[in-house]
Amino acid sequence: MTVSLGTTWRPNVAFTVLLRLPDGARPVGDNWVDWRYSSQLITQPTYGDPHDDAPYKRYPGTREYFAPQVEGTLFPNPTGHPAESGRWLRRPVALSVTIGPAGDPTYDLRVDLLEVVRVELSPYVAFGIAHLNLAGDHSSAEIVDCSRLLMTRYRELEDREPVVVVRDGSDSHTLMGHVPLTELTSRLFGAAHAEVAHQAYSFAATKVPPDVDPGLLPAWRRAVGRGQPLEAAIAVLDTDPEHDDQRNVPLGPGVATFFGRTAGYTYDGESSIALRNVRSYWAETVLFGLIQYSYIEYYARSLSQLGGEPLGREIDSLFLRWLAFRNILWWHHPSFTTDIAERILRRVHRGLRTDRLYNELESGFATYVEARRHDAEEREARAIRSLQVYGAGFAAVSTAAAVMQVLGQPYLKTGVERAISVVGLIIVGIGVITAVSAWLRHRDS
Numbered sequence: 001m002t003v004s005l006g007t008t009w010r011p012n013v014a015f016t017v018l019l020r021l022p023d024g025a026r027p028v029g030d031n032w033v034d035w036r037y038s039s040q041l042i043t044q045p046t047y048g049d050p051h052d053d054a055p056y057k058r059y060p061g062t063r064e065y066f067a068p069q070v071e072g073t074l075f076p077n078p079t080g081h082p083a084e085s086g087r088w089l090r091r092p093v094a095l096s097v098t099i100g101p102a103g104d105p106t107y108d109l110r111v112d113l114l115e116v117v118r119v120e121l122s123p124y125v126a127f128g129i130a131h132l133n134l135a136g137d138h139s140s141a142e143i144v145d146c147s148r149l150l151m152t153r154y155r156e157l158e159d160r161e162p163v164v165v166v167r168d169g170s171d172s173h174t175l176m177g178h179v180p181l182t183e184l185t186s187r188l189f190g191a192a193h194a195e196v197a198h199q200a201y202s203f204a205a206t207k208v209p210p211d212v213d214p215g216l217l218p219a220w221r222r223a224v225g226r227g228q229p230l231e232a233a234i235a236v237l238d239t240d241p242e243h244d245d246q247r248n249v250p251l252g253p254g255v256a257t258f259f260g261r262t263a264g265y266t267y268d269g270e271s272s273i274a275l276r277n278v279r280s281y282w283a284e285t286v287l288f289g290l291i292q293y294s295y296i297e298y299y300a301r302s303l304s305q306l307g308g309e310p311l312g313r314e315i316d317s318l319f320l321r322w323l324a325f326r327n328i329l330w331w332h333h334p335s336f337t338t339d340i341a342e343r344i345l346r347r348v349h350r351g352l353r354t355d356r357l358y359n360e361l362e363s364g365f366a367t368y369v370e371a372r373r374h375d376a377e378e379r380e381a382r383a384i385r386s387l388q389v390y391g392a393g394f395a396a397v398s399t400a401a402a403v404m405q406v407l408g409q410p411y412l413k414t415g416v417e418r419a420i421s422v423v424g425l426i427i428v429g430i431g432v433i434t435a436v437s438a439w440l441r442h443r444d445s
Contacts, residue, residue, distance in 0.1 A: 011133035012209075013143055014275050015109065015150060016283040018127055018201040018290055019185040020193035025126040027116045028190030032088040035059055035075055035115075041091040042113075052272035055091070055113035055131055058280040065281050066341070070334040073291065074284055076120055085120030089113060097132060097184065098165040099149045107146040108135045113279075114188060117287065121328055122321060125294045127287060128189040131279055140212045144223045144230050147204050151227035151262060153197045154178055201290055202227065205265045205278045217266075218244065225257040225264020246350075249343050251282065258347035285334055285341045289348030295325050296354060300361050319365055330358075 033041055038059045045051045047063035060066070060075050076085035095111040115129040134146060149162035155178050164175040166187045175183040181200050185192035193199065204224050212220050216234065222244055223233040236243055249256045254267030254274065263286065267274045299322050306315050335341035349355050 011110075011135070011275070012207040012271055013134035013138065013146070014112075014205050014271075014278070015130075015132045015134075015147075016203040016205070016279055017130045017132065017150070018203070018283070018287055019130065019181070019189065020196045020199045020290075020294070021116065021126040021128050021185070021189055022191050022193050023123040023125055024118070025116065025128075025189070025191055026086070026118060027088045027090070029090075032090050032116070035087040035089055036077070038089060041089065050273070052276045054133075056272055056275035056279050057089075057113055057131070058276060064337060066284070066334055067331065067336050069328070070288055070331055073119060073329060074117065074288060076118070078120075084124060085118050087115065087117045089115045092168070094167075094169045095188075096135075096167045098167065099146070099162045101149070102161045102163055104163075107138075107142070107149065109133065109146075109150070110135050111188070116189065119291055119295075119329075121295070121324060123298060125291055125298070127290065128185060129283075129287070130188055138209075140209045140220060141230065143206055143209065144220065147202075147224050147227045147264075148229060151200075151202045153181055153200070155180060199261070199290070199294070201261045201263075201286060203263045203265070203278060203283045203286060205267070205274055207271055207274070208266050208268055221255065221257055221264060221266050224266065225262055226259050227262050247347065249340075249347060251340060252277065256282065256344070258344070258351055260351045263347075281341070282344055285344040286348050288334055289345050289352070289354065292329055292349075293352045293354045293357075295329060296358050296361060299325065300357060300364075303361065303364055322361075322365055 038044065038057075042055060042057055042059075043051070043053055044058060044062050047058075060071055065071075066074065075087055078084065078086050091113060092111045097109045097111065098107065099109065100106040109132040111130060112133050113129075113131040115131075116126065117129070118124055118126045132150075134143070138146070152162050155161055162180065164180045164184060166173045166175065166184070173187060175187065177183055179197045181197045182192045185196050185200075204227075206224055208217070208220075216230075219233040219237050220230060222228075222237065223230045226233065244257055247257050247259065249258065251265065252267070252274075253269045254265055256263060256265040265274065265278055265282070299318065302318050303315070306318065332345065333342055334345055
């Protein structure tokens with residue numbers, strides 16, 4: 001099944017997969033467009049216009065959804081030469097990912113849109129975004145199975161499940177190895193972060209099929225969002241019926257359920273509206289949460305590596321970068337126009353345990369600042385003590401020398417007499433320095 005650009009076909013199942021790229025990554029190839037020129041590839045209706053065509057993606061300018069500082073992170077407006085940040089998109093013509101059980105790849109996911117985001121702050125964290133549509137009509141069991149296979153992070157080589165085949169026009173590549181998401185990321189974006197299999201995030205959006213038992217809808221919703229078999233989801237909710245209550249976020253006519261690194265949105269309304277909201281706003285909020293977590297994890301690792309030199313200059317530099325992160329990226333209110341983004345971001349933070357890691361890192365830097373302050377006070381105290389000790393000695397010697405100069409000039413005619421006088425002054429200075437130093441130690445003790 002091939003879907004041409006501009007078709008009115010509405011997919012009932014779609015995935016937005018957020019994939020970590022190597023830090024500093026940029027698009028590979030020439031067929032990428034800066035997001036500011038997205039209208040060259042994608043129709044950009046104004047907000048409120050119900051017209052939505054594939055790939056159901058809207059960019060800033062059609063709606064003021066994100067707060068300016070968050071929008072500047074997700075949709076950079078680079079001015080540097082070369083720019084340190086950016087966002088690019090590509091509209092593939094005949095690119096698809098086919099997955100399925102061993103020997104039977106049955107789910108054809110059409111690649112509707114690819115995006116690359118590179119954040120402006122060092123180490124220039126980068127993400128690739130793949131928007132996939134499940135072609136054809138599928139039962140509720142098949143939708144669950146497709147989600148499970150797509151989000152398989154590791155596979156046993158002897159089982160070869162899932163089978164993943166990337167087709168680009170007439171070219172076909174079967175991905176091998178035990179980390180399918182790593183290979184898929186490299187195939188779609190040219191490179192993958194070393195931990196992409198662990199850090200990938202999938203946001204599934206699906207219309208509830210008519211064959212779903214209403215009594216099993218919560219379990220089915222969990223299975224799709226979690227990427228797990230329906231039986232496992234049923235077992236979890238049978239044990240704890242309220243297990244997902246804190247994970248659910250009502251969004252319009254549907255419900256989104258957020259887990260650690262997966263999310264699902266199930267709805268009954270118009271697919272094009274649901275996909276536009278997921279791809280343009282809600283998944284973007286998830287991406288912002290992933291960016292925040294990536295930087296916090298980077299600073300935590302960097303701080304632990306420098307722990308052997310707790311007051312070194314490297315930590316000074318890292319602390320300054322940490323302050324820059326807090327000013328630029330550490331925002332909990334991603335939107336000034338709606339509270340939906342804040343609710344989603346809160347669920348993302350909870351699923352990734354972002355706040356716990358942030359608080360631990362903040363405590364580590366606070367301890368560092370306190371140690372720095374204590375060290376600076378110690379240095380200042382030592383400097384003042386040295387000034388007191390040597391200043392007292394200098395004052396005593398200067399006074400004695402002045403007295404000798406006034407009273408003893410007739411007796412300092414020979415070199416021997418002058419040498420004896422200098423030695424005497426030195427002895428006086430040493431005695432005064434020793435006495436003052438001993439007094440200061442006694443006072444401090």
